[in-house]
Amino acid sequence: MRARDLGVTIGEHPTGPHNAITDVPGVRVGHTTLQGDGINTGVTVVVPHDDIWTEPVFAGAHVLNGSGELTGLEWIRESGELTTAIGLTNTHSVGVVRDGLVAEQVRVRGDGAYWSLPVVGETYDGFLNDINGFHVRPEHVRSALAAAAAGPVAEGNVGGGTGMICHQFKGGIGTASRVNGHTVGVLVQANHGRRDRLRINGVPVTQPEVPLPAHPPGYLPGSGSIIVIVATDAPLLPHQCRRLAQRSALAVGRLGGAGEQYSGDLMFAFSTGNRGIPPYGGEDTARAASEIPLRMVGPQLMDLLFDLTIEATEEAIVNAMVSAETVTGYRGFTAHAIDHDLLASALGENA
Known part of the structure; x- marks a missing residue:
């Protein structure tokens, strides 16, 4: 079940064929669910293209609130280049996933004089998951990479989103895309927000009939995080990627996210529109051309790309909630799924 299956349409631009980040040609997504x-x-895992381990893409990042982790950002800020696939998991498994991505690059490139600084994002699933049991292991990273595929993307209680809570409904993984000349696709791991602030198409969606999740004493509603991954085939330079990442934060706000004190709201964007960037390290770098022809979209096109990014991010977050199912997890805590009938009725009445 997705938002559009309930008649919920966000924005005015058309989607790609799968309404997913994989509508950007070459992008693949894989999950391992425990x-x-x-x-x-x-x-x-999000794989930007098949040769990402040896051919970087331009990328940029934005931080709405920094109570979270997205590894590798210092080199992204310095160089503007993403050099590996992207991983998403829980807060205490970032190191395992990062090591798994390094191992994959070593497997592909072999032993040589290069370095690997993967981008791995996290959100905290410790209410529904035994997070201190360290259940994510290297083989789970390998399985997600092996499962990475184009086409439809599983959403909700899958992969890194399995134990996540969004606006105090069950959350998780969501994705969407928009197409207008170029394609923009978004994937989120949504574990943020407060129920009383949630607005979809401007309509309050508090659903008092659906119980709020129980939390330990001292928990502040809205504590959590969201990781947003934006992909596009528009030929962007690193600073333009950063601007797309920044605009995705507006979608978080449009739905009611406020970048709360203990929420790690981290946005990342990459472009597959400039291929042929040489790899780092050893003989590859020594042989690389000293000048590389690049393309960029004109500044006047950025407004359209901003619109596509905001719409796709909004719908991806809503899809994360609509696709999720109620979970009772660790220590008996329960996160209830958003009620589909109530949502369709509320938005239908305000159409």
Whole structure:
């Protein structure tokens, strides 16, 4: 079930064929989902293109609120280049997933004089998952990479989003896309927000009939995080990627996210529109051309790309909630799914 299955349409621009980040040509997504005995967690990977381990793409990042982690950002800020696939998981498994991505690059490139600084994002699933049990292992990263595919993307309680809570409904992985000349696709791991602030198409969606999740004493509503991954085939330079990442934060705000004190709201964007960037390290760098022809979209086109990014991010977050199912997890905590009938009715009445 997705938002559009309930008649919920966000924005005015058309979607790609799968309404997913994989509508950007070459982008693939894979999940490993771990569930059972208090475990609700996993790994999600986004692969920008098949040769990402040897051919970087331009990228940029934005931080709405920094109570979270997205590894590798200092080199992204310095060089503007993404050199690996992107991983998403829970807060205490970032190191395992990062090591797994390094191992994959070593497998592909072999032993040589180069370095690997993967981008791995996290959100905290410790209410529904035995997060301190360290259940994510290297083989789960390998499985997610092996499963990475184009086409439709599983959403909700899958991969890194398995144990996540969004606006105090069950959350998780969501994706969407927009097309207007170029394609913009977004994937989110949504674990943020407060119920009383949630607005979809401007309509309050508090659903008092659906119980709020129970939390330990001292928990502040809205504590959590969201990781937003934006992909596009528009030929962007690094500073333009950063601007797309920044605009995706506006979608978080349009739905009611406020970048709360203990929310890690981290946005990342990459472009596949400039291929042929030489790899780092050793003989590859020594042989690389000293000048590389590049393309960029004109500044006047950025407004359209901003619009596509905001719409796709909004719908991806809503898809994360609509696709999710109620979960009772570690220590008996329950996160209830958003009620589809109530949502369709509320938005239909305000159409």
